[in-house]
Amino acid sequence: MKNIWRPGGFAYPLEIAYQHIKKILDRQEYIGSFLIHKGEDYDVDLTEWRSCDYVSRSYPQTMNDYYSVQWGKHPWIQNIPYDMKWADKTVVWTIESRFPYSIQWSRFSNDNLIFISFDKKDYDHFCSMTHMDLEFYSPKSLLELCIILRSCRRYVASYSGPLALAFALHIPCFIGEFNRCELFCRDFEKVLPNVFINFWQ
Numbered sequence: 001m002k003n004i005w006r007p008g009g010f011a012y013p014l015e016i017a018y019q020h021i022k023k024i025l026d027r028q029e030y031i032g033s034f035l036i037h038k039g040e041d042y043d044v045d046l047t048e049w050r051s052c053d054y055v056s057r058s059y060p061q062t063m064n065d066y067y068s069v070q071w072g073k074h075p076w077i078q079n080i081p082y083d084m085k086w087a088d089k090t091v092v093w094t095i096e097s098r099f100p101y102s103i104q105w106s107r108f109s110n111d112n113l114i115f116i117s118f119d120k121k122d123y124d125h126f127c128s129m130t131h132m133d134l135e136f137y138s139p140k141s142l143l144e145l146c147i148i149l150r151s152c153r154r155y156v157a158s159y160s161g162p163l164a165l166a167f168a169l170h171i172p173c174f175i176g177e178f179n180r181c182e183l184f185c186r187d188f189e190k191v192l193p194n195v196f197i198n199f200w201q
Contacts, residue, residue: 020142027079058187072191077146077168086151089114092134096125098158100176105130108156116148167192 012020018036025034049066063071090111094100115123115134123136139145142165149155149165154172157163166173172194189195 023141023143024077024080024146028077029079060187060191072167072188075168075170077165080143080146080150080169083147083151086148087153088112089152090154090156091116091148091152092126092156093117093122093160093162094126094156094158095122095160098160099125099129100156100158103156103174103176105132111153116145167195170194172196 014036022034025031044067049062052062052066057065060071063069090108090113092113092115113132113134114137115126116137116139117123118138120136120138123134127133139148145162146165146169149162149171150169152171154174155163155166156174157166159175163173163175167188170193173192173196175188175195175197189197
């Protein structure tokens with residue numbers, strides 16, 4: 001799924017994106033069915049929260065305010081296969097627009113690091129910023145990405161879609177500072193287990 005998160009929108013048509021997401025959601029016991037919307041009535045608009053101002057409250061608080069849920073209390077992506085070949089690896093995925101400048105990469109010098117992305121431009125930017133030369137791997141699907149995240153030792157990342165998947169899996173995540181003046185990007189470490197923001201400071 002190269003370039004699935006291309007700036008300005010998804011690189012794949014709705015039907016292809018649907019098939020990739022369906023392979024994950026079909027594994028979730030709480031999902032009765034997952035279909036492309038064709039004008040049917042619905043009870044909950046899961047995009048409604050995007051109308052918030054992103055400044056006055058954190059993401060966990062936003063989810064509580066809009067949907068009355070304790071966001072992050074339990075994993076919400078489950079039944080993902082475990083692949084032992086990723087067990088000793090620290091997976092890295094940063095993006096240029098939200099590069100975690102505050103991360104001290106030397107703290108991971110003893111880790112078995114590998115950079116993953118759907119777009120090699122992310123990897124090239126990371127190398128230019130850090131002067132590190134990591135192994136690169138591009139997942140073939142969203143399901144494979146979930147398997148990698150589910151199986152790895154820990155995940156070091158920018159705020160991004162893949163990080164949201166890592167949150168959903170409740171895996172150890174290490175994140176640098178990003179727009180901490182905005183409440184929206186705060187409190188993840190207070191709600192989710194194994195989330196560390198600037199743990200080296």
